Amino acid sequence: MDIRTNTILGWILAALFVALGLGNLSHLYFKSEKLEKPGFPIEGAVEASEAGPAAPEVPIEVMMASADVTQGAEVFKKCASCHTVTQGGANGIGPNLWATVGAAIAAGKGGYAFSDALKAKGGNWDFATLNEWITNPRKFASGTKMSFAGLADPAARANVIAYLNAQGSNIPLPPVPAAAAANTLTTPEDPPLDGNAAAPADAAAPAEAE
Template identity: 50%
Template sequence: MDDRFNTAAGWLLFSGIVALGASIVSGMYFHGDNPEMPEKPGKLIVGAEEGGGDEAGYDLGTLLAAADPAAGEKVFAKCTACHTINQGGANGIGPNLYGIIGVPIGKHAAGFAYSSALSGHGGVWDYANMDKWLENPRGFANGTKMSFAGLSKPEDRANVIAYMKANGGGPEYPAPAAQEAAEGAEAVEGASDAPGAGPGPVEGAPVGEAEAAGGASADQPVPTSQSATRNDGATKPGEGN
């Protein structure tokens, strides 16, 4: 009994020694106790959120210029569970939205119980604010009672805004960024072509003292007092060479 116990204990001790030695050797080989940084750290890759690629760098004026109210009506079908948009339509879970573009935020539909997040927001429903609201209602007005998650695609939001404008009107769309840049370039070019803008004197413009002095310094014809010679050899007073 004692011999078998001693034998088992010996093997158990031996196994522990082997396991410990293997652990030390593997740690030395793989640098587990002292990890080394790679010479060139890898780049962290962050997965793009759904629809995030469409958000980057869009110009609202350009999207609205190409927006389609008919396409916006199809997207607006998601909103009809809570909203009406016909003139004189009743309020539902959400307010009637006829003529909402350009009016104060949270004060459009008379008698509707807006949340304090909207009624106290301030500003008007211009195109920029409406775009932000449709993208993320709770991000625009934290505490709103509206549970809609939002529209991730800028094109869908632009089409819905066009549909809203078609139902109640609104101010003119903002100019596309490319058009504003072109108009700015034309204004600069036109300014450079204006009278007096370029170098040198301009016909009809007042002449400054410096220009007048410069003009006077040019060579001028000098009248002579010599008399012209007559055919008979005499000279006639007042006649020059």
């Protein structure tokens, strides 16, 4: 090799060494301590592990005490594509639901072909069982033919159950447990009563469900 070639190679090697050195220096300069948690905090957001246990769901007996049949009729429109609810109505994709509340599970209904999963449940369609079924049909009876995903809103479930009860069943609503009734009457805004203070004279006692 001639001197010119050696000079060019020398400059290339020198440039490589300089680039490598700058890279190491920049790494040291910009190095930061490891973050305890990745990402950026968002005001108002709470991690699932920090949120604590989910609030207990209101018992169906409490929800039924304030259920609204008219609103339940609106909720039932979600079901009308598969079910009829009139007396003597025909079965559709799902069975006719006249007089369902209190009736045996997977029985009668004009010979409707219920799934084996639902037949295996046994018992009757009481308020609590209907609530469980409407919440998540597949969880209630794995293998059911019912394609409806369920209703997450407890009030909507109570309303539609009240509507169904008004369609040929009309059985008495379940009584509200005393403990649940007391909890519904206690709110954070209520002033605490000390040991010497008496409850207001016009304080209403929990009414019995009809």
